[in-house]
Amino acid sequence: MTSAATAKPTLVSLARELGVSRQTVSNALNAPHVVAPETRERVLAAITASGYRPSAVGRALRTRRSMNLAYRLYPAVDGINGAVMDRFLHHLVVQAQRHGYRVTLFDTPSYPAEIDALVEQHQAGLIDACVLTDTHSGDPRPRRLTRAGLPVVAFGRPWGDLESPHAWLDIDGGAGCEEAVAHLRAQGHTRIGFLGWPEGSGAGDDRCSGWARGMAGLDVAGLRVHAEDGVRQGVEATAALLTAGATAVVCVSDSLALGAASRFRSAGRSAADVIGFDDTPVAAALGLSSIAQPVEQAAATLITMTLAVLRGERLSAPHSLLPAHLVLRGHQPLQP
Amino acid sequence: MTSAATAKPTLVSLARELGVSRQTVSNALNAPHVVAPETRERVLAAITASGYRPSAVGRALRTRRSMNLAYRLYPAVDGINGAVMDRFLHHLVVQAQRHGYRVTLFDTPSYPAEIDALVEQHQAGLIDACVLTDTHSGDPRPRRLTRAGLPVVAFGRPWGDLESPHAWLDIDGGAGCEEAVAHLRAQGHTRIGFLGWPEGSGAGDDRCSGWARGMAGLDVAGLRVHAEDGVRQGVEATAALLTAGATAVVCVSDSLALGAASRFRSAGRSAADVIGFDDTPVAAALGLSSIAQPVEQAAATLITMTLAVLRGERLSAPHSLLPAHLVLRGHQPLQP
Known part of the structure; x- marks a missing residue:
């Protein structure tokens, strides 16, 4: 493998072979107007014959674009809710590569370390931008990185x-x-509970307020409970909802x-009267x-936004809120 | 963002400022013995004062090392079995970055496209090696890529x-x-079924042969069934096992x-008499x-192997088989 790598023609080896400077070879490829026509032809013919491919690394050095986006991959937690982020990441990779970008992963144990790692990767020319996930109240990352x-x-x-x-x-x-x-409510329910995460998470509080809006005009006493995420926690917290008369x-x-x-x-x-989140x-x-x-x-919209930001464009819609939708499954759930 | 990028000192801007060639600045950093001591001191002092950081891109160009490993991220399938690969990927990222390597994702719709994409990325200097997953019988990738x-x-x-x-x-x-x-068997069962994937998958056939070894000395008639992966397929295929007297x-x-x-x-x-795979x-x-x-x-062992391969070492153990272990859960499963 080492020998194959060493045998690859480079700007330097081509230049040596042709008796011209490295810069001339580079110019023939990247700024042909500054090279004499006969030299240019000679260089391009040699390049074609040699199988030389302009190196992405060399291009990165010239353009200061790494064509890499950084993405922090968080450790898997329960593997149930995490699945939605795994699907998101796959779509992000596919959408990014449609535009010549790649997604490079990292992980860090904390926010200061994450911010340092991203700034360092950017300064070293390894990444052009980052896609943040898991934003929350008081998240220092967006402003510090910007x-x-x-x-x-x-x-x-x-x-x-x-x-x-x-x-x-x-x-x-x-x-x-x-x-x-x-x-x-359209099914006739009036005692509809909400089983949420502990208060203070942006996404969780937002979902809870949607439930509260939906319950307008109904008595909600005892119908809101909060629990740490998890299947067993869901079993326990639901007991309180049933006591409060939730149907x-x-x-x-x-x-x-679950x-x-x-x-x-x-x-x-009936478990058909339970609705989860994330499908x-x-x-x-x-x-x-x-x-x-x-x-x-x-993922597609985020990549479009990323490309616009990288082109230095002022986005007409720098913020976007996409609708969620309800997936109903009428049949009797399985009993594992 | 653009202005911050342009303001970053480079080898070229440092060289211009000092009235020396770009090569001299580079040599002061990378081959100090070829630079006159006073020039070297002057360059290094200017570098320190300017906040210049040697670019990873420039380093990649010099060393021909991108410090990137390619990893194909397959689309999420059912999100149950896939969770084990998500955990693997996270560990791979963490282990790789302990050694200065990053994991860069891609996906392609087919093997020829995957092979082409990997070879192209390697020739362009974007990756140093690849970590393959989902190997199977007749997989053309390892030999062609090698x-x-x-x-x-x-x-x-x-x-x-x-x-x-x-x-x-x-x-x-x-x-x-x-x-x-x-x-x-130690629990007293003698009619133990195996619910496998359709024959022909390396991993599936291997697991089946382990079951067959375990059943040595017992009658296995009707106890082996095969089905496409999936929860509902599992329900249906198990009916045949019960008919055959599986306990x-x-x-x-x-x-x-499930x-x-x-x-x-x-x-x-009792569902306690059902054992799955992948925990x-x-x-x-x-x-x-x-x-x-x-x-x-x-993941840790694979990264160790990758580093050895990249150093051009002949591995004393190029193949490794790690033991799986049984996780028993005695309690009554939940009934979602």
Whole structure:
């Protein structure tokens, strides 16, 4: 392998062979008007004969473009909700490479380390921009990275800092939950619970407020409970909702919804009255209804935004909110 | 952002400022013995004062090392079994960056396109090596890529071509299934079914042969069934196993095991007698027993192998088979 690499013709070896300078070879390729026509022909003929391919590294040095986007890959947590980000990442890779960009992964244990790593990679010319995910209230990354000159595009709102100058895109989870409540009300339910994450997460609070809007005009006493994410936590938290007389529940995640569905069945109720969030493959496999995020469209739009930012354009719509939609599964869920 | 990029000092701007050639600045950094001591001091002082950082791109051009490893990110399929590869990828990223390497993603619709993309990226100097996954019988990639001079390290055996010269690592799934059967026999089961993928997949056939070894001395008539991967397929295929008198079942995947567990419960049997494969987060959340792959260890070992290959070393153990282990979950699975 080493020998194959050494044998590859380079600007330098071509120049030596032709008895011209490295710069002349480079000019023949990149600035042909400054090279005498006969020299140019001779260089190009030698290049064709040699099988030389202009190196992407050399191009990066000339253009100061690495054609790389940085993406922090978080550790897998429960593998249920995480599936939606895995699908997003795949679409991001496909959309990026349609435009000649690649997605390069990294991970760090903390925000200061993440910011340092990104700034360092950018200064070293390894990345052109970064795609941030998992934004939350008080997230220092968008402003600090923008200040350091690194183009930032985020999948997720800058919760609590909606005036941040960076480009972002998010899914309107609140509207999705409102739609889920409207569906359940149309089925005749009036005691519709909300099973959310602990208060303070931007996405979770947004979904909760959508539920609250959907419940307008109804008594909601005891119908809102919060729990750490997880299937078993969903089972436990749903007990309180049943005590409060809930006959249906909208959940902030499919993990919690799996637990809620299990508790509903134990109580002799139908799991069809439980709606999760993210339309994960597990929800699909087990027959649970869920609110879906359009991750393919999100990835395509984010890449379009990234390209515009990299061209230095002022985006007419630097922020975008895509609609979520309800996926109903009427059939009886499986009983693993 | 553009202005910040333009303001960054470069070898060229430093050379201009100091009235020396670009090569002299480069030599002061990379080949100090060829530069006069006073010039060297002057250049290094200017570099320190300017905040110049040697560009990774420039370094890549000098060293012909991109410090990038290519990894094909396959589209998410059912999100249950896929979770194990997501965990593997995260560990691969973390292990690679411990050694200064980054993992860059791509995807292609086919093998010829994958091979072309990898060779092109390698020739353009964008990647130093690739980590292949999803190897299977007749997989053309390892030999073709090796022949094209691209260092290849694979997570997965070269099924049917174990003499292929590339480095690979795999998990001993067959031994894992054998252990699962031994556990069930120790519980008193003698009619232990195997629910596998259609014959012809290397990993699936290997797991099946482990089950067959474990069943030595027992009648296995009717106890082996095959199905496409999926929860519903698992439900259907398990009916045939129950008809054949199976009282327990080892499954080639957690997706199939979820279906098998559901069918077992419908038949009044305990889902604790169903064992899946991959110990996915879904199996953990739902309380199913499963055979686990040590993906963190696999990623660390693969990166060690990759570094050795890149150093041009002849590996004393170019192939490695790590043990799988059985994760037992005694409690009653949830009923979503």
